[in-house]
Amino acid sequence: MTKEQDAVEHEESYIKAYEDIQLLKKDVMRPVRMELEVMKPEIYLQHFNVTDTIVCFGSARVREEKESQEKVKRAKEALAKNPTDKNLQNRLYEAEGLAKLAKYYEEARRFAKLVVQHAGDRFAVVTGGGPGLMEAANRGAFENGGRSIGMNITLPHEQRPNPYITKNLAFLFHYFAIRKLHLVMRSRAFVVFPGGFGTFDELFEILTLVKTGKKEDIPIVLVGKEFWNTVVNIPGLASYGVISPEEAESCEVVETAEEAWDVLAKFYKIK
Known part of the structure; x- marks a missing residue:
């Protein structure tokens, strides 16, 4: 091999395209990166035969009761x-507000x-994979042998990622849109615990998809009566005519894990 040949083989242009990380990071390659984010989780979910999911949303900031009270104590001091x-x-x-929501960690877990x-194995439990109420839901499934x-x-x-995710079923996304695609496409119910902007974004996304027929009708359950009745006024939207009275009944607001499960059990006729 000549020096010239050796030099060519070390040029950036000579790297195989699918092995060229710097190429994949270029703006022009965004469509390729998005397709990869669609395909990788799809391959894993199909391999593990994940077809039906219950999606749980909620704040990453909410912690268990004891930790929440400790945070309030430190803030006061x-x-x-x-x-x-x-x-x-x-x-x-902030700490006092989050302490009011701490009970929902246990509700999500339960x-x-x-x-x-x-x-049983009919549904896998899916969350955004982070801490807080997402962790709680993953934990409840993980500790009881569920996916x-x-x-x-x-x-x-x-x-x-929280530590309560089944091996090889933790995924990391760059694009919110692709993440939402995977959260929605296999979902058979959305159970939404108290949360902030991210939780609201996900809630209204699924409401829009269902009401426009892009997603089949599924149960959408809001857990935490005081919270949801305070921060969201869906009947108020109906009073202005921007949604129909029927659409104002799209969500069921409950307080406990048992009530949330009863909504799903009734919908799917699970005894």
């Missing part, structure tokens, strides 16, 4: 040392347990 600090006041405000106990799937996404503030 910090503020007591500097009571005029606006940042510390805001941290206490709901997923009920799915496994009463439906537990996590669909995480890269964010500016790193969100690591």
